[in-house]
Amino acid sequence: xxxxxxxxxxxxxxxxxxxxxxxxxxxxxxxxxxxxxxxxxxxxxxxxxxxxxxxxxxxxxxxxxxxxxxxxxxxxxxxxxxxxxxxxxxxxxxxxxxxxxxxxxxxxxxxxxxxxxxxxxxxxxxxxxxxxxxxxxxxxxxxxxxxxxxxxxxxxxxxxxxxxxxxxxxxxxxxxxxxxxxxxxxxxxxxxxxxxxxxxxxxxxxxxxxxxxxxxxxxxxxxxx
Amino acid sequence: xxxxxxxxxxxxxxxxxxxxxxxxxxxxxxxxxxxxxxxxxxxxxxxxxxxxxxxxxxxxxxxxxxxxxxxxxxxxxx
Numbered sequence: 001x002x003x004x005x006x007x008x009x010x011x012x013x014x015x016x017x018x019x020x021x022x023x024x025x026x027x028x029x030x031x032x033x034x035x036x037x038x039x040x041x042x043x044x045x046x047x048x049x050x051x052x053x054x055x056x057x058x059x060x061x062x063x064x065x066x067x068x069x070x071x072x073x074x075x076x077x078x079x080x081x082x083x084x085x086x087x088x089x090x091x092x093x094x095x096x097x098x099x100x101x102x103x104x105x106x107x108x109x110x111x112x113x114x115x116x117x118x119x120x121x122x123x124x125x126x127x128x129x130x131x132x133x134x135x136x137x138x139x140x141x142x143x144x145x146x147x148x149x150x151x152x153x154x155x156x157x158x159x160x161x162x163x164x165x166x167x168x169x170x171x172x173x174x175x176x177x178x179x180x181x182x183x184x185x186x187x188x189x190x191x192x193x194x195x196x197x198x199x200x201x202x203x204x205x206x207x208x209x210x211x212x213x214x215x216x217x218x219x220x221x222x223x224x225x
Numbered sequence: 226x227x228x229x230x231x232x233x234x235x236x237x238x239x240x241x242x243x244x245x246x247x248x249x250x251x252x253x254x255x256x257x258x259x260x261x262x263x264x265x266x267x268x269x270x271x272x273x274x275x276x277x278x279x280x281x282x283x284x285x286x287x288x289x290x291x292x293x294x295x296x297x298x299x300x301x302x303x
Contacts (some may be wrong), residue, residue, distance in 0.1 A: 061290055068287060104292040111240065111241050151238060176239065201238055 003046040003222040007179030008075065010066045015052035015089065015199065022199035023049070026215040036069045038060035046222045047084045048075055048095035050091030052144070052197060062105060062147040063093030072098050073204040084128055084218060085191045089145055092184075101184055101193045102160065103152030108145070109176025115144040117208065119171035120182050120196060124164050127185050129192045138171060139210035141196035148195040150177035150184070160184065167192055227269050227301040228280060232289045233264035264294075273302075 005023055009016045016033070024030045031049070032042050041048070057066035066072065072094070079085045079100055087095040095101045108114060117140050121135040133139065152160070157179055160166060170185035175195075183194030198211030234240050239263050247261035267288055271280070280298050289296040 060287070064287065064290070096292075102292075105288055106238075106293060107241055109239065109241050111245055149239075149241075153292075176241070 001200050003027075003029070003219070003223075004042065004044060005029070005047040005049065006042060006045050007031045007049045007051055007153055008034045008036065008071055009051070010053070010069065010090075010094075011056035012055045012057055013051050013053035013090065014199065018197075019049050019051040019088070019199045022202045022211070022215060025202055026212060027219045034071060034094045036066065036071050039070045039074070041074045041078060043072070045078065045083060047086070047218060048078060050075070050085070050087040050094050051119075051199075052089030052091060055090055055094065058147070059096065060119040061093075063090060063095075063097040066090070066094045067097035067099075076100060079186070079191050081133065082188065084222070086129065086218070087191075088197055089143075089148075089171040092195055093147060095191060095193040100191050101186055102156050103150055103184070105147050105195070106149040106151050106176075107147055108149050108174075109114075113144075113146040114148070114174050116143075116174075117142045117201075118174055118196065120168040121171050123166045123169055124185065126164070127167060127189045127192065129185075129214055129218050130167050131221070132217035139168075139213075140201070140208050141198055142200045143174065145175070145195055148151045148175040148177065150181045150195075152178060157181075158220055163187065165189075168194060168196070226271055226273050226275070226276070228269040229299045229301070230267040230269065230280075230284060230288050231264060231297045231299070232267065232284075232294050233296075234262060234293060235295050236291050 122137045125135045165185040169180040173180045198214045201208045201211035243261040243263045284296045
């Protein structure tokens with residue numbers, strides 16, 4: 001099986017290498033590395049990942065500058081064509097700022113940076129990212145963020161919950177996110193944004209491997225697509 | 226011309242930073258402050274012929290995130 005994955009690096013991304021290693025560990029194939037200033041993506045990509053970090057030093061708002069960088073126009077177009085896109089942590093912030101996912105990620109309600117492993121409940125097991133989990137399953141994934149407090153208005157929350165687009169919820173809400181939302185899908189199901197870091201829970205040496213099924217699910221979907 | 230863009234959280238959106246500052250004001254003994262909300266002010270040095278429409282588009286596309294923030298534009302003619 002052959003597929004092409006890419007990890008986008010913005011100035012200030014710092015989880016891009018971890019993400020690349022996780023993809024290679026799970027799939028056996030190293031992803032392409034793409035720089036934010038590139039106007040175009042490599043041809044015929046099957047999977048695009050926006051990694052964690054502090055793109056552009058979180059200037060203006062977390063993810064705001066990265067969302068307007070040249071490569072994001074290409075990512076938005078690819079997402080529109082149905083190419084799977086995963087955004088983790090700062091990548092989730094970039095996806096909301098780019099309008100690929102609804103809502104916004106605000107300063108944690110407790111005002112502190114949170115860096116620890118948290119329990120998540122898997123809500124949606126129908127998506128290409130979450131098919132490898134069981135509905136209602138609890139998984140342990142690390143978080144490391146200052147701006148992870150998910151906000152959307154009530155109408156938007158009702159709509160995304162009604163459509164089953166909440167992928168993961170915090171079992172114990174650590175940052176004030178409305179309705180405990182930790183991970184969110186777009187309407188078509190090919191874009192997932194999440195604050196927790198699945199790439200930090202892939203190998204036993206990480207202290208847990210609950211993130212592995214996410215990459216396995218996505219890669220299995222690519223291989224059979 | 227100088228243009229000032231004031232960006233504030235929408236009413237109803239929790240502002241933990243403002244709440245912490247409010248608490249600190251109370252701790253310093255200042256009474257009678259009902260609420261504190263923190264925003265940002267962005268100053269632009271813009272060409273005099275910059276249209277209101279262009280300024281509004283700048284706010285909506287980048288300077289404010291209208292999911293959570295309101296903005297107000299003040300122009301100061303040269």
